[in-house]
Amino acid sequence: MENIRSLFQTMTKRFGFLNKNCCSVDGMEISLVQSHILYEIDRLKQPSVQQVADSLGMDITTFSRQVQKLVQMRLVRKTPYPEDRRIMILSLTTEGAYIAAKIDAEMNEYLAEVFSHMSEFEKETVLRSIQLLNDCMAKSSVCCKPMYGSK
């Protein structure tokens, strides 16, 4: 059996390649991080700037500037949170949601192609395995949380 880390290294590398393909939608150029930001804003409903930055493990200042770009591109909206006016709530514009959905569809298509090389049973097993893995990573103490506040 191969070294466990190398399994992961190979997997994330290949998934990374897959991810890279997905960053040009209808002539609009999106960087990899930007696509992740769109994805994350969509996932966390009505998140603050802090929340998304934390969730992505990005430095808040870097994130702030990336968001500015996405706002300029009219893909993201920034609305002050009434209850606490320090907080900015992020959301996708119609255009942003469209782009995010387009990327999502494309990624799922790619993944479907990958899974087409295995049986239905194997596919179910793999997906359940990843689910389980994700749960265990979430439980894990030593890792898998961003550590930017650690200083």
Next chain:
Amino acid sequence: MENIRSLFQTMTKRFGFLNKNCCSVDGMEISLVQSHILYEIDRLKQPSVQQVADSLGMDITTFSRQVQKLVQMRLVRKTPYPEDRRIMILSLTTEGAYIAAKIDAEMNEYLAEVFSHMSEFEKETVLRSIQLLNDCMAKSSVCCKPMYGSK
């Protein structure tokens, strides 16, 4: 069942966090990409500059500069290939191999902790699943290969 992409997105994000931790060994600061380069040089035995850059899906010029840094840090050695003197063969120095091994050990330790949250049977299943997934990604046509020569 969750969207397939989100399973992958979550997994790679968490593994990415885990990876980030591993970049400071004995006071020596290694960036994430640099750790990947060390790993890849170790994996491919006696690779050329081109080969490693391709394997990592990195732009060759960016890669060239990163290698220069690693050479300066005395972690990587660059030796001209006798048969074809255009080619530079990369290898780890003793120090580089030590660092790479240290990172590898630490990563495996982290992963062991993650897997400690599941049964031995589950662990075997998950590892086999990842192995299978890697094989299918390798087979896949639409993705999972770097596409830098694509222009």
Next chain:
DNA sequence: ATTTATTGTTTGCAATTTACAATTTTTTGA
């Protein structure tokens, strides 16, 4: 044998990305 094309690698350079420190604005709590 000499020219021409190709391949592997490195630099010039300009744009982008990054993160630390400091700042602004608002809220909280002693």
Next chain:
DNA sequence: TCAAAAAATTGTAAATTGCAAACAATAAAT
């Protein structure tokens, strides 16, 4: 009330990136 904390932004300087171009060595062509 007022100092401390929290959320977000900006100044700045360093690091990273990738295209175009250059360079060196080999292969192919004439």
